[in-house]
Amino acid sequence: MGTSAEKDSHTASVRRDVWFESGGVRCAAWLYVPTAEGGPRPLVVMAHGLGAVRGWRLDAFAERFAAQGWVVLVFDYRYLGASEGSPRQLLDIGDQLDDWRAALAYGRSLPEVDPDRIAVWGTSFGGGHVLRVASEDHGVAAVVAQCPFTDGPASLLSRFRAGPLSMIGLVIAAVLDVVGSVFGARPVLAPVVGVWWMPAFLVSPTAIAAATKLIPAGSRLSPRTARVLARLPAVGKGLSPTVETGGQPFRPGDTAVGRDTIWGVMTGPDGDSANAIAARLALRLPLYRPGKDLRKIAAPTLLCVCDDDRAAPARATARLAAGQEHVQVNHYDGDHFDIYVGDLFERAVADQIRFLTTRFTAPAGR
Template identity: 45%
Template sequence: MTRTDITFRSGSGTIAAWLYRPAGAEGERRPIVVLAHGLGGVKEERLDAFAERFAAAGYACLVFDYRHFGASGGEPRQLLDIGRQLEDWRSAVAFARTLDGVDPDRVVVWGTSFGGGHSIVTAADDPRIAAAIAQCPFTDGLASSFTIPPLTSLRLTAVALRDAVGGLLGRAPVTVPSYGAPGTVALMTSPDSASGIEGLLPADGGREIRKDIVARFALQIIRHFPGRRIKDVHAPLFLAIAEKDTVAPAGRTQRYAAQAPNAEIKLYDAGHFDIYVGDDFERNVADQLDFLARHVPVA
């Protein structure tokens, strides 16, 4: 396979991405998997591991960073805006359909964690999507907010309000860590968050990846319910649910999944961050490849 650094436009900004092309694809139009990360994540945090497996199986892959994060453009840095990220998904799908050697009617959307919710919404809004994969997906802002201790939630809200008011007054953004130890002011503070996220960072250059987010985002998350759109996804949908998930509660996702017209659900005896690495990754990616082979075959 080959991997190329490319860019494309989204709104008024530029998206940085990796394009994977499978070996032996010359003269063929292959399906393509469009991948993006979760809350504050960038493509270097194990998305290459998934894309390499998909490309080895014959799929083209487009792996992108949201605007304001990673190698993509956008100011201020580390701004997570749900509407803009969904616009980036639409732009990535539209761009993927224009690529040489890609079948525009066999585009698969793949999202993980917060991006898993985005892949659900994108597939619900675009009936042309061939299939969707949502891995340990964020589906319910209220349920995820209840995983944060009340005192931490109050302190986080205070910082978010200060940032939101400062933004209206033209002040520089206030950021908060995307993760931290239990009891700290951060967006993810479950006991496994710090070790889990740090386990996704690449050994080479991982310390250079910013892991903070503009604080006003905390005011959006509680009002975001992508799981409600599962019922509108008519393409084949694969839901990889971690039963020990301390970030995106599995029970709420399973209740939403029961409304899906065409979903396959795989439960893993694992935590939110486990299915990116080790044996849990191997089981998870094997199940995803089986799903793709049945619903969006390469041939």
């Protein structure tokens, strides 16, 4: 269902706000449709990573794909961003996989789409999801996984090395969150990115600054978060200028996030988001190993791996991809968030377009 339309003269496409249903919940999405006339077109279905939303630079990738004459569907998972669902900021692996399946079903129903030329594109945690989904859905023509989360134990070990004490804090928060959920309490929120002493899922000295480079210009921090940064300037060191720490205050309770948190609530031109998700996920992450599904995927698969990645260790991904003839691994110098911006973004998106072009123009059955 389209609710608005916006023409992008650079990509010669129209972006519509649409939604599809998953598990009884409406997931919000952008649908890019090229303006030029033509028959059924390839489709690229896209979603983000751990707690992130589509406005965090997925539009930059989508515009490049739409410029190739492809239809592009970019969605937010339930409980996050512009999508519906309660409690907010919950990340359930099974639910997110169901959201991917629902997005593919919706994409296949579109009259503009060639159902034999559909690719799934996921980044970070979503990069792991597309491996799991493509291993089950052999109708997918191509897979692109960027900085993919492939191996829970490897990511857990990397996180423990980055901050053992704060890792213990994250686990305690996760246990409290699970116990509270039994009694209907609101989720205990833990930061997605943070510095060594924070009970965050991803910890490094530059994680916060690097992650904010993905945030749309004009985004504003909640008053509570702005006060924390004022008292602890080291936490916000290198914060992207796209994030405004002052300006007109807003009420976090009125945003899609629905509450404030010291870890960061933001509102901006592309919606509301937070540097926080339900802590209970920390107990599930070590058990999630979507990289093992690589051998079950029938479609050609491109893995774009950052060699200094601390959230999704490159060595584990390369090991799981070794010997898989249908898997291509491209390596890039950088950490987890570097591939979304600047020169690495340009290199990666060009490589992805070349890969997808080859698959979308290949004869049927190949």
